[in-house]
Amino acid sequence: MTTTALPRASSPETRSTPARRGGSLADQRRRLFVPFVGPALLLYVVLFVVPIFGAVWISFHKWAGSGPMTWSGIDNYRGLVADPLFRQSLGNTLKLLFVVGIAIFVLSFAMALVLRDMAGRKIVRSVIFFPHLVNALVYGILVGFIFNPDGLANSILKPLGVDAPPQWLAQDNLFPLIMVTMVWMTTGYYTTILMAGVDRIPPYYYEDCALAGANAWQRLRHVILPLTWDVFGVCAVLWTISSVKIFEIIWIFGASNGTGVPPAQTWTAAVYTYVTAFSGDSIPAYGAATASAVLSLFLVTVLVVLLRRVMRRDVIEF
Amino acid sequence: MRTSIAPPATRRWPARRRGPASLSGTGPLRRVGVGLMWLIVLANVAGLGWMALQAFRDTRSILATPWGLPKGFSVENFVEAWTVSDFATATWNSTWVTLVSSVLTVAVAAPAAYWLSRQESRLSRGLTLFFVLGLGVPVQVILIPLFVMLNSVRLIDSLVGLNLVYIGLSMPFTVFLLTGFFRSLPAELEEAAALDGASPAGVFWRVMLPMAKGGMLTAFVLQLIGHWNETLLAVTLLHSTENYTLPVALISFVQQQTYSGADWGGLFAGLCIIVLPMLAVYVWLGRRLTEGLTLGMGK
Numbered sequence: 320m321t322t323t324a325l326p327r328a329s330s331p332e333t334r335s336t337p338a339r340r341g342g343s344l345a346d347q348r349r350r351l352f353v354p355f356v357g358p359a360l361l362l363y364v365v366l367f368v369v370p371i372f373g374a375v376w377i378s379f380h381k382w383a384g385s386g387p388m389t390w391s392g393i394d395n396y397r398g399l400v401a402d403p404l405f406r407q408s409l410g411n412t413l414k415l416l417f418v419v420g421i422a423i424f425v426l427s428f429a430m431a432l433v434l435r436d437m438a439g440r441k442i443v444r445s446v447i448f449f450p451h452l453v454n455a456l457v458y459g460i461l462v463g464f465i466f467n468p469d470g471l472a473n474s475i476l477k478p479l480g481v482d483a484p485p486q487w488l489a490q491d492n493l494f495p496l497i498m499v500t501m502v503w504m505t506t507g508y509y510t511t512i513l514m515a516g517v518d519r520i521p522p523y524y525y526e527d528c529a530l531a532g533a534n535a536w537q538r539l540r541h542v543i544l545p546l547t548w549d550v551f552g553v554c555a556v557l558w559t560i561s562s563v564k565i566f567e568i569i570w571i572f573g574a575s576n577g578t579g580v581p582p583a584q585t586w587t588a589a590v591y592t593y594v595t596a597f598s599g600d601s602i603p604a605y606g607a608a609t610a611s612a613v614l615s616l617f618l619v620t621v622l623v624v625l626l627r628r629v630m631r632r633d634v635i636e637f
Numbered sequence: 638m639r640t641s642i643a644p645p646a647t648r649r650w651p652a653r654r655r656g657p658a659s660l661s662g663t664g665p666l667r668r669v670g671v672g673l674m675w676l677i678v679l680a681n682v683a684g685l686g687w688m689a690l691q692a693f694r695d696t697r698s699i700l701a702t703p704w705g706l707p708k709g710f711s712v713e714n715f716v717e718a719w720t721v722s723d724f725a726t727a728t729w730n731s732t733w734v735t736l737v738s739s740v741l742t743v744a745v746a747a748p749a750a751y752w753l754s755r756q757e758s759r760l761s762r763g764l765t766l767f768f769v770l771g772l773g774v775p776v777q778v779i780l781i782p783l784f785v786m787l788n789s790v791r792l793i794d795s796l797v798g799l800n801l802v803y804i805g806l807s808m809p810f811t812v813f814l815l816t817g818f819f820r821s822l823p824a825e826l827e828e829a830a831a832l833d834g835a836s837p838a839g840v841f842w843r844v845m846l847p848m849a850k851g852g853m854l855t856a857f858v859l860q861l862i863g864h865w866n867e868t869l870l871a872v873t874l875l876h877s878t879e880n881y882t883l884p885v886a887l888i889s890f891v892q893q894q895t896y897s898g899a900d901w902g903g904l905f906a907g908l909c910i911i912v913l914p915m916l917a918v919y920v921w922l923g924r925r926l927t928e929g930l931t932l933g934m935g936k
Contacts, residue, residue, distance in 0.1 A: 366805025
């Protein structure tokens with residue numbers, strides 16, 4: 320990694336003093352590669368890149384974490400495809416990605432439009448952005464309280480005459496509730512990003528629209544959407560990446576039911592990976608766990624590449 | 638945001654009354670939208686405010702009257718959370734892991750980002766891309782290999798190990814953010830300093846770093862927030878109570894409740910301990926954060 324640092328440097332003998340006199344700042348700077356980039360690169364490679372390749376390697380083995388690793392080819396992947404639990408977890412991750420994703424996008428876009436010329440927009444923006452800085456555990460716990468049988472939700476419904484409120488936290492209702500919570504937590508962040516995009520549109524476009532007699536829908540369709548398209552692309556990529564790692568908000572519901580593991584109906588791909596490797600109940604299956612994680616990485620990669628294809632348009636200069 | 642060109646107000650065409658800057662259509666729909674926005678704001682503030690207030694009540698009264706207000710500010714829950722439930726240790730662990738790893742992340746990433754932003758070569762472009770690609774990797778991919786690696790060097794259940802992991806994990810985003818930031822700084826000053834005889838390292842240290850203070854502060858605070866809230870790795874890598882960071886302590890607190898009975902008062906106190914520092918940072922540096930997290934990602 321260090322030997323390539325001097326691609327265009329002159330021969331080693333002449334490098335010391337003559338280069339200093341004749342060499343520009345850029346030439347001298349190039350030599351700082353090792354002290355400047357070295358530490359970051361080393362940490363990144365050792366603690367990030369090597370583990371990625373490690374994961375791919377482990378995923379082709381049967382391994383309980385200690386003891387011998389046995390090569391098993393693509394057995395782990397085959398096992399995953401056949402495992403209904405994994406299919407469900409992946410399905411949940413896809414639900415988060417697409418259903419929650421679309422909800423977030425529609426809402427944030429609508430909110431960005433409303434906020435554009437609304438009095439007090441700065442206050443609104445600061446408040447709705449804040450959940451992004453809060454650990455999702457907090458929202459999980461709050462939702463757990465609001466919807467517990469003695470919680471806030473039922474205390475509102477009772478005076479309204481609802482005697483048999485829904486079992487909010489029942490295993491089958493939990494995941495939809497988590498999805499709604501995700502929308503609540505995340506929309507503000509994407510609204511802030513989209514607002515930056517909508518604000519960039521110069522006002523004379525709207526004046527043109529008014530002159531041409533365009534209605535609200537036409538304005539949206541022909542001015543606002545095309546001009547914020549690239550920001551949408553960025554948001555889509557961001558959401559793809561962050562939705563695949565959703566873990567703690569699911570996990571906290573396992574902590575509160577006593578078993579330590581959330582009900583299988585709510586598992587995401589990340590939870591599946593964690594449970595398969597570290598849940599203590601059964602023999603840890605590191606091979607299958609890493610294989611499921613590698614599939615998540617594959618999913619992200621494919622989707623990001625696709626998104627970039629689909630969202631690519633000619634950049635509109637304005 | 639609103640232009641100074643005031644449009645003629647015509648009764649005939651209500652949508653124009655608001656001027657050309659108005660995008661979202663006609664009156665009633667818009668008023669509903671504005672109303673909804675304030676409702677959302679209210680719900681957000683009320684939710685967190687409610688949580689903070691309940692932290693001052695005991696569990697029995699919280700369950701009996703969830704809408705009730707505390708009678709006076711008894712800090713019993715906080716004292717209990719702090720001492721009995723050992724949130725003190727967790728807070729201390731979280732604080733120092735977060736601070737150390739964020740400082741080191743920026744200290745390591747800034748020179749690299751500077752070099753990459755100023756060097757125009759295939760190597761620097763390739764390396765920048767190499768760093769950026771890490772942004773797309775979900776944490777669970779490296780979870781197990783990291784566990785195995787740290788286990789083999791006895792850094793499991795160690796805050797030093799967690800620190801190292803956080804630094805490595807933060808490299809893609811921090812290098813990406815700071816590379817963009819250094820690129821936006823003018824090169825003329827550096828050249829002037831170099832003409833005055835400063836060495837390249839001196840240029841970086843004495844000219845660039847002072848100019849880059851803002852960007853580095855943003856990067857630092859973003860890491861602060863990220864590391865303070867990080868849960869999956871902490872849960873995986875920390876096993877003994879005295880090493881727990883706040884998210885792990887919170888999960889284990891919730892777990893214990895299923896045996897020892899619900900202690901919502903204590904739990905809300907714990908939630909306050911994890912949320913309040915973020916609120917403080919947000920109040921302190923709000924704008925910078927929003928810009929770092931949105932514009933920085935938009936490029």
